[in-house]
Amino acid sequence: MPSSSLVDRIDAVLPQTQCTKCGYDGCRPYAEAIARDQEAINRCPPGGAEGIQALASLLDLPVSPLDEDCGRHGPLMAAVIDEAHCIGCTLCIQACPVDAIVGANKLMHTVIADRCTGCDLCVAPCPVDCIAMVPAQATWTPERADAARIHHRQRQNRLDRLHSESSALAARTLANKAPVAAQASSDPAARQQAIAQALARARARRQQQ
Secondary structure (H helix, E strand, O other): OOOOHHHHHHHHOOOOOOOOOOOOOOOHHHHHHHHHHHOOOOOOOHHHHHHHHHHHHOOOOOOOOOOOOOOOOOOOEEEEEEOOOOOOOHHHHHHOOOOEEEOOOOOOOOEEEEEOOOOOOOOOOOOOOEEEEEEEOOOOOOOHHHHHHHHHHHHHHHHHHHHHOOOOOOHHHHHOOOHHOOOOHHHHHHHHHHHHHHHHHHHHHHOOO
């Protein structure tokens, strides 16, 4: 069993974008896998070559190229919602690992820019493709990484309180529902009808524009 101090030191090197591109449900689980299972240190695209070098120095391991099966390193991006076309489905809110998106069911959502880690986990669930990743207007600093770690931990704690079953974050992302969406989500037929109606409204708005 790895010491918590080793996991903490590895976690401190990781960028805290919580993007899951490494194959784990966040930076902390990846840190635990490196410490416990000798997982490869080159699976973090946001960290890039600099992050691999830092992990190699910390763990006295050889440097290896980024595993591009996990993705490619690139500039910091940020999510932006085309609010005119947002249907208020809450799926992006449920997917965001750091609670950087705010809104309510059937109401417009928006991204809190200084919380967004650029993970892009909100893009795929959007049923109307109204979320884009654009170059961030700020750099990723240690202070922002620390804040992202805290926000991710707070979200995890909330999910653990609401859903006591043992399940990985990636498998229960949609359980992070806004309370106003819970009733519709408990009835599959009602959910499908609500989504169909929302999509029809979104298409009608696009045609009008």
